[in-house]
Amino acid sequence: MLETLPATGRAAAAPGRLSRAAPFVAAAVAALALWIAPLFLDTFAVNVLTRSMIYAVLAVTVDLLWGFAGILTFGQAAFFGGGAYAAAMILSAYGATPMGIALALATAIAAPALLGLVVGWLSFYHRSTPLYASVISLVVPIVVVQLIYAGGAWTGSSSGLVGFDVLPFEIEGYFRLAALVLITVTLAAWILVRSDAGRALVALRDNEARCAYLGLNPRRLQIVLTAALAAVAGFAGFLFANASGVVAPENAGFLFGTELVIWVALGGRGTLLGPVLGTIAIDYLSANLSGDLPFLWRLLLGTAFVAIIILLPGGLADLVLRLWRAFPIGRSGHAAPAIAEREAETEPVAADTPILQVRGLAKAYGSLTVLEAIDLEIRAGELVSLVGPNGAGKTTLMRCLSDGTEPFTGSIAIAGTALAGLTPNRIVGLGVGRKFQVASVFESLSVADCLRLARASRDGLSPVGRAATLSLPQAALDVLRMTGLDHRLDQPARLLSHGQKQALELAMVVALEPRLILLDEPTAGLTKAERATIGRVLKGLTAGGRIAAVLVEHDLDFVREISSRIVVLHQGRLVLDGTVEAVVGSELVRTIYAGGAHG
Amino acid sequence: MVKHLLIGTATLALAATAALGADGKPIVIGVPIGLSGANSVVAPSVVQSAELAVEEINAKGGVLGRKLALEVADDALGAAGAQKAFDSLIYQKKVDVLISMETSAARNAGLPAVTKGRVPYIYTSFYEGHSCNKNLFVDAWVPEQQVPPVVDAFKAKGARTYFLIGSDYAFGRGMLGFTKSYVEKTGGKVLGEEYLPMDGSDWTAIISKLKEAKPDALITSTAGGAPNVTLTKQLRGAGVALPFANLALDEGTAKSMGADADGVYLSASYVTGIDSPENKAFLAAMQKKFGAELRTPNDLSVPEYEAIYLYKAAVEKAGGTETAKVLETLPVVSFTGPRGTIRMSEEHHAPLTMYLGQIQTDGTVKVAGTFKDVDPGAQCPKLQ
């Protein structure tokens, strides 16, 4: 029953196919140009550019981490140095025999990858901050350099290693090798960031919490990315050791790490080509100028860096792109996928097991008790509203229901599974979808991409391409149709109105096909019409009898209209739990609302 | 300082243009050096003495009728920068020879380019020894030449136990390693050998260990410049008043330490106080050329001066600048300069007269002992 809907983005499909081939053509042209370049360049330029291109490979990895995934790292230098030293040490010991080279190459990739795993594990954990990851990325090169200094004859200490056997290439050979590697790595990165999986990197940067609450494991993604790019950096180190014939401690140092960031920032983070060209240009220029103007050159570079960070965070590439887009020809439409309906996959819960079961839940911040002795049971088909004055503990309760790492006492179970200690992404795996009070979507992604990510934990993401269709469950499609979002699939989420963002987030949560859907004030700030739409959606969702919903709501009229049951929280306790009529008519509710905060 | 460098560059450019006017192309000497890195303290003095040598030689008609010209390149950020500097000089500026002092890391980083680019390289810095390459010649000291005068002098004063402190890098470890074996060979005892990373700035714990070990004498070998000054300041602050030899100290750095350097021993192949006509003429010429901008000539700058003369002699003997021939003549020619007669005859290294000096309150160095023609020992047996 895969029914294809009239797609809005279809018209753009033809140029889309053309541009899909363009990167390969460009790469082939670049490869050809660089292949013959040594014939026209003097030895000095060939030598310096070889090194610049190897550095540019590193710049690509820094850009993927920082520009796309939002992880500001100074640590790529450590992985690069690690690879370079691994290669140099093994080549020193075994010589450039086929065995020695193979071993050197394998170690130069594997050792940094392992180190990357450790660093990733250290840097990324539930509730780690981006700042902490940057801190670790500062410490790693410092420690690696210290190890190199302390390595004595093994690492050559401060003198570095020199005079080891290298691959049997001439200067031009290394130039071509570096060029091919750079083009391959850049092309691979280009394909990755434009694929569906690449969208996940941006999503991670935009809104890590939302990723987790879509059932994606941000930690695993970040750790895998760190390790994989550490391996690439190690490979660049291997190339560097061979091409230059020398490795030195500062190849692994924190200053080199900052240098990489400077190149990427000047070139234009998040553009791939910007950092590549920026690195090559700056490194080549500094090789030519730093001899004549040693400190003026650094002064200029430092000033340019500060200016770019403040005034032009997108770097020089951003400037070029803006100019390019000023011409009509430069504007390329972003093709939206066709959307299709898919069959529901929610596994029905055995009728006798409640979807949510809360027993004796209590939570305190220090001496302040926020929740106390909460008992609650919710079954499929119910639409439960959680009401109470400000500070009653409603949002805290929602947090406990969706994040098992919140310290609480008592027990919470989703369809019979206790969720204490589970991170949000694993709770999503149990069938819980949470919509936040302030719409939490991926601002820089298109509506279609936001929805695709919502399906990622079930359908996976392609790391090489973009799927042409987006299959969503009926309920999510309903949300899109009712709110008109199905005509804006190709628009960036940041351009949506407040109400549309709320609707998009709701659609994303619904697309997860949860058993239990948690909504924190879904109608706050919405127009009357929008409220009515959301109300219809929720009623429709729960009417099937397979899904339950819990919403925190202040608008009592709205609550009365849609709820099947109302639960009243007051000062951290559950004071009333009953049908709409029973609760709304109760004296207690009137007292609470009269004495407490306004609705 | 800056002004001086700019003027320096300008005069170099002038010299280069003037040289082009003479018959044939000038002979270009590349000087890759740490103008802005770890060696920034001594580098300007090295450039000055190179400028003087080139000026003197050109004034007397140059070499084989060709003028000399200098190309200075900054190695900026250590080894990576050194690679760029060496590449730029060898491949872009197409120099005929490289003559300079460098850190061991920078020298090692540059050697592949020296080998591939096939130019001679006269290394003018003292170093930890055993760097061997058919294109590399050294006219400065190695541990085998520098350490014995210090240990012998301390021994004569009755010192039996020693404490060694250094920076954790090849030179520091190499020097102190040799010192330790020499001390033990001559019947002394090393109570402690401690290292701090090159960029370390807190010597507190090491100094406390030193104080608790209560040795008769202290020998240090740090990285040049900042670490050396930092360690000396902290030693003095802690009230360490032992007989103290600093293997990495030159006269210029001693001056920037002020009162902290008072009484420190150093061992060098050059001190300004050498009483010879060549040295006096050299100092007078330096004073005349640079006046107020003069950087105190030292154990790193004088070998540069002499190396340029040695290269001149080698080219003249070889009848041209062709690398293969110059490499044959370099070990046989000699030059008598401020440090005496220098010949790089011992496995690409040179026997040198060593001086034991002691820093005086006013920052000058008093010669406390002279050791004639100390042999560098077996540095590169495979090269012969």
Next chain:
Amino acid sequence: MLLILDILTTAAILFIVSIGLLAIFGVLKIINFAHGAWLTVGAYCAVVTAKIGLNPWLALPLAFVVGAALGGLAEHFLIRPLYRRPLDAILATWGLGIVVGQLITLAFGRDVQLTPNLLAGTVEILGVDYSAYRLVALGIALAIGTLFALTVERTRLGLSARAVIMNETLARSLGIDTGRVRLIVFMIGAGFAALAGVLLTPLTSVDPNMGVSWLIGAFMLVMVADASYRALAAACLVFGAAQVLISTFVSPILGSVAIAVLAALVLRISPKGFSRA
């Protein structure tokens, strides 16, 4: 005994070096990577004071004023546009550090500068001969700590600063000019950093890059201390002790990375560092 003095004075020096960074991080939530440059600027104030023949101790007020003035300029032109981009602020201040370092190089050259000794000699304390200056540094650290505590707890500025730390929106709605608080705090932080630069001159060589080697340690300590000066004092004591003990009993090479590694691990286990205690 020597060990205890080493630990106390090392902690004192670490505290002096990092307090300026803490002030800025606490209120502005911005990591000032130009901190190293500010230390250097301070040290060069000592050089200038000596060159014009003034009493070396006069470098302290001079450095504070120069540091605060430059800090004011930096806050206005560089930091203000970046409050919402804290990671970019790290980069911009790092760039600023490069610029300041190069300007110092242009003005003074790259050499190690001769600085006057603030206080020479040793004193006999509890049976050991100990560096008089390090003991004075301990006193100065206590004085700075007290001054800082009084400012935070007893003055209007301190109150406003604490309000901004806790809840900036609320502070603004209460009529606190948060922009002004940020500016003043940044100036004070930069001033303290420059002051620390002067106090470092008897312990370390003065050259254009001197600040960088102190930056990482100070940065890690401040990360661990979060925004609390008390936690910073505790962190300086604990990590200073770790550095001295590891240097003494294991290896000075390990000791020199002790602060960075231990602080990273502490943060991994307890992201709020020492400020919880």
